[in-house]
Amino acid sequence: MTAPAPGAAGRRLPLVLRNRAFGTVWLGQVLTQAGIRMFQVGISWWLIGYATSGDGGFAAGLFMAVSTLPAVVLAPFVARAIARFAHRSLLRTAAGGAGAAAAALAVWTCASDLPVAAAYAAALALATCQAFFDPCLTTSVPELVDDADIEAATGFELSTQSLASLGGALLGALVVDVAGVAGLAVGCAAAYATAAVLIATVRFRTAGAGTAAHPEAAEPRRTLRQLLGAMPYVRGILLCFTAANLFTTAVFVVMPLYTASVLHGDGATVALLEASLGVGTLIGSFTGARVPGRPAVVGTACLAAMAAALALPGLIAARPVIAGALLVTGWCVGVIGVRFVALFQRLVPAADKPAFFAVMQAVLGATFPVASLLFGFLGDHLSPQTLCLIQAAGLVPAALALALLPGHSRPAGAPDPAPAPEPTPAGGAR
Secondary structure (H helix, E strand, O other), X not given: OOOOOOOHHHHHOOHHHHOHHHHHHHXXXXXXXXXXXXXXXXXXXXXXXXXXXXXXXHHHHHHHHHHHHHHHHOHHHHHHHHHHOOHHHHHHHHHHHHHHHHHHHHHHHHHOOOOXXXXXXXXXXXXXXXXXXHHHHHHHHHHHOOHHHHHHHHHHHHHHHHHHHHHHHHHHHHHHHHHHHHHHHHHHHHHXXXXXXXXXXXXXXXXXXXXXXXXXXXXXXXXXXXXXHOOHHHHHHHHHHHHHHHHHOOHHHHHHHHHHHHHOOOHHHHHHHHHHHXXXXXXXXXXXXXXXXXXXXXXHHHHHHHHHHHHHHHHOOOHHHHHHHHHHHHHHHHHHHHHHHHHHHHHOOHHHHHHHHHHHHHHHHOHHHHHHHHHHHHHOOOOHHHHHHHXXXXXXXXXXXXXXXXXXXXXXXOOOOOOOOOOOOHHHOO
């Protein structure tokens, strides 16, 4: 019998187990994303179910809009900070700052009644910290893993959003029902503080902003117009998904409205729906690399599937129907994320990655405040089932635009977009 090659057993392990540094940072991102999603879900439910009457849709929409503004407004500052400061220090500071903000909110809530404006202010503080954390971690992936593991690392990184949705779903609304906003703030503070401690224990491959691992990163960086102008295919993809996000991100406003007005449920029902979306995204994050086809074809099919799935709850009002629809929607989101972020990791030059990923988050997130306010306002005048049909109809033009995207232009010298990798062991490791 031939002995296994050295390290073969390690290669069979999931990436987060065989790469301690990446696994630790990934766990930190899970905690930070779970903290902010738990806060968003909990406060949205608090606004609709406890704090307001008659205009809960707009109040929840305004809250979600406030929660997404920092990623859009601060994009240029985020890009400069990622390029200038050590990534580990930036990640640790962002997590620690969010933990301090959540702790301050917990103290305030325990001492007196919480005004709605204070909840908005806390959401703004947490979202500001998260606006630095997420693109910084995405930029740091090459400093934590080998090139061969980029798809696996991307899958794990994107899975944090689905795990966070699960955490927010299972805890956010339920914690508010049981322990109020004070309990919610304590949980968020604990999650962020733990993440900061975990990241402080990790050693990145570079002491600075990546110039040691990527000498080309020291070259002058291009402006946003130069960057996107040199990559028309990438620009077209971002525009298509920005349009799609106007309708997909509205689900976070529509879900609690659907629960209260159509299903007549409570926090447990909100948890079920959020969990369905989170489980779907988690599965999609780990299976996305195995879906065959070019990224544009896969993306078009996923957008079409989301349109069909979101239309069902608009036609049939039943818990299993909307739960299943959100499961399919989440899976499509996970697949799209893995395929396209992995594509961008290879197409975008290292010197431009800090700016690109900050801009990507800002561009894709720019529709969130609009969607939150628009669907929140509409939710006070139209039924949640009608909102579901509007979401579905809005995704159809985005899917067609992606399908008809001309050319697969790439920067000179950039590698061809890789086809879907071969099936990998559990956890996405190759």
